Every structure is written in C-alpha cells, then in structure tokens.
Amino acid sequence: MEGHQRNLYLYERFNARVAGVSRDDVTTLKYWADDLGLTFPLLSNVSGWLGIIFDVLPGNQPVFDRRTVIIDKNGIVRYVRDGSPDYKDILLFLKKLNSGEITP
Amino acid sequence: MRITYVAISLVAALLLPFGQAAGQAQKSDTHEHDSAAIVRNADGTITYGGEYRFVPPPSPWELIPGNESSRFVFGFYRKDPGKVQLESTFFAYDEEPYGYSLNIEDRSREFLKRFFWDSFVKVTVLEKKKVSVLGAEGLALTLEGKDPVAGQKVRSKVIFGKRGARVVAFYIRQWRLIDNNYDLSAFETFDRFVASLRFVHKSFYEEL
Numbered sequence: 001m002e003g004h005q006r007n008l009y010l011y012e013r014f015n016a017r018v019a020g021v022s023r024d025d026v027t028t029l030k031y032w033a034d035d036l037g038l039t040f041p042l043l044s045n046v047s048g049w050l051g052i053i054f055d056v057l058p059g060n061q062p063v064f065d066r067r068t069v070i071i072d073k074n075g076i077v078r079y080v081r082d083g084s085p086d087y088k089d090i091l092l093f094l095k096k097l098n099s100g101e102i103t104p
Numbered sequence: 105m106r107i108t109y110v111a112i113s114l115v116a117a118l119l120l121p122f123g124q125a126a127g128q129a130q131k132s133d134t135h136e137h138d139s140a141a142i143v144r145n146a147d148g149t150i151t152y153g154g155e156y157r158f159v160p161p162p163s164p165w166e167l168i169p170g171n172e173s174s175r176f177v178f179g180f181y182r183k184d185p186g187k188v189q190l191e192s193t194f195f196a197y198d199e200e201p202y203g204y205s206l207n208i209e210d211r212s213r214e215f216l217k218r219f220f221w222d223s224f225v226k227v228t229v230l231e232k233k234k235v236s237v238l239g240a241e242g243l244a245l246t247l248e249g250k251d252p253v254a255g256q257k258v259r260s261k262v263i264f265g266k267r268g269a270r271v272v273a274f275y276i277r278q279w280r281l282i283d284n285n286y287d288l289s290a291f292e293t294f295d296r297f298v299a300s301l302r303f304v305h306k307s308f309y310e311e312l
Contacts (some may be wrong), residue, residue, distance in 0.1 A: 020121075064121040066120075
C-alpha cells in the first residue's frame with residue numbers, strides 16, 4: 001500500500017485513481033491508513049461480496065486473496081494480477097492505457 | 105466541455121483487494137538485479153546492474169545483491185571482530201526507502217517510523233544536517249539505538265537524496281554488544297561509497 005501512496009503523483013499523470021478493498025472493519029482500516037499515512041480510499045467490505053465479484057474470496061477464510069485490478073473508464077476490467085502488486089508493471093500498463101496504446 | 109473532460113480524464117481505476125490490514129507483509133518495489141551483471145571498470149569503479157556506478161569498498165566488504173523482498177538495491181556486509189555474529193556492519197543503497205513523500209524532510213520523518221521497527225531498539229537522532237549528495241542537497245541523520253534488555257546497540261547513518269522526483273536513501277547499520285565500541289572507520293567507508301555513486305542512466309520513473 002505504501003508503494004501505491006508513493007506512486008499517486010504518477011497515477012494522477014495517467015488519469016488513474018486507486019482504492020483498496022479489504023474485509024477489515026472501518027476502524028481497523030482507518031488506524032492502518034493513519035499509521036502508514038495513506039491518503040487514497042480504503043474500502044471496508046466486511047460481508048465480502050466484493051470478493052465474490054473479483055473472485056478473491058478463498059473458502060473458509062476471512063480475508064481476500066491479493067489481486068490488482070485495473071478498470072478502464074468504461075468499466076471494463078483491463079488488468080488482473082495476483083499477489084503483491086508489481087508497481088512498475090502497473091505504471092507501464094496505465095501509461096499505455098492513458099495514451100490509447102491499449103484499446104478494447 | 106468541462107464535464108466531458110472530467111469524464112474522459114478518469115481513464116482507469118485500480119482496485120486492490122487485500123488481506124487483513126495488519127497481517128500481511130508488503131512487497132517493496134522490485135529491486136531485482138542480476139548479481140552477475142557486475143562490470144569492473146578500468147578506473148576501479150564497478151557498474152552494477154547496468155545502472156549504478158561506484159567505487160566498491162575494499163575487502164573484507166562483501167557485495168550483497170538486493171531482491172524483491174529486501175529493503176535495498178544492493179549493499180555491502182562485513183562481519184566485525186567479536187564473539188557474536190551480531191557484531192557486524194552493513195550499508196546499502198535503497199531506492200524505495202520507507203515512507204512515500206517526495207519531500208526529503210517529510211520522507212525522513214516517515215522513514216524513522218519504520219526503520220528499526222522490528223529490532224526492539226529505542227532510537228535517538230544524534231545529528232541531523234544538510235549534506236550534498238547525488239549532486240544536490242540532501243539530508244543526513246546519525247542515529248543510535250539501544251536495547252538494554254538484549255544488551256545490544258546499533259549506530260546508524262541515513263542519507264536521503266533525490267533521484268529525479270523521488271527520494272532515495274543510503275544507510276549504514278553497525279551492531280555491537282552494548283559495552284563494545286563502534287568502529288567509526290566503517291562510516292567513513294560508507295561516506296566514500298555514497299560520494300562515489302553515479303547513475304549510469306535515468307531511472308524507470310524518470311523515463312516513464
């Protein structure tokens with residue numbers, strides 16, 4: 001998450017916004033965001049329905065799997081990567097998406 | 105037109121499902137370099153990973169390549185005289201130091217919140233001063249941490265500089281048993297390394 005905070009000025013350049021989604025409650029996320037100094041939205045989804053939508057809800061576990069999803073301005077999912085975010089890969093993808101190099 | 109501009113300006117949104125906030129470690133930006141990609145130049149410098157050129161410290165300093173889970177691009181380690189493995193010195197170049205701010209002063213405060221956070225030492229800033237680093241003004245902090253329960257202490261120096269818009273850092277840590285003396289000559293070796301480092305080309309972020 002700190003890596004995304006570091007890259008906010010670059011996301012701005014590429015007309016992208018970032019949000020995190022977790023099953024933690026709001027109080028936990030607020031504490032965590034304050035501690036790390038995160039300024040982008042963290043969404044609390046305790047019930048986990050967003051995990052079903054993004055296919056990151058492992059059975060019998062109270063947490064989401066890690067996944068990075070990029071959604072374009074038309075609401076189309078354009079990028080999905082599992083595991084810890086590859087920040088440079090994300091930035092390169094956003095640059096191409098913003099410049100129109102990647103089209104549906 | 106203004107409304108249309110706003111609508112098309114939001115090209116993409118990243119959504120990041122993640123696990124329990126406090127329970128999962130974060131991956132740092134990739135620091136992977138092929139350790140074999142070390143070129144020794146005629147002038148005595150080394151070119152590391154095709155990107156960094158510097159004067160290496162003499163033996164017995166050992167080059168430690170960074171990887172995706174390390175908090176440095178590369179560093180140098182030396183086991184110091186002493187009965188325990190703890191007594192050692194390590195210094196490194198870190199391209200993504202803890203924190204996020206692009207301002208050096210702000211970044212240094214963010215950095216200190218997490219540097220040594222897993223070491224149980226109480227850290228004191230012994231000195232803070234402006235320095236010249238990487239061809240511009242930077243900031244140097246000299247730190248000492250002590251753990252009287254474990255009988256350990258550490259002396260450290262962190263130098264923050266800029267590479268393009270982003271803050272980078274050099275740091276050295278020297279651990280000792282609490283009654284033993286530091287070897288300050290290692291800090292002079294560190295300073296010479298810092299002064300010698302040059303970038304062979306622009307960074308990923310500068311070229312993006």
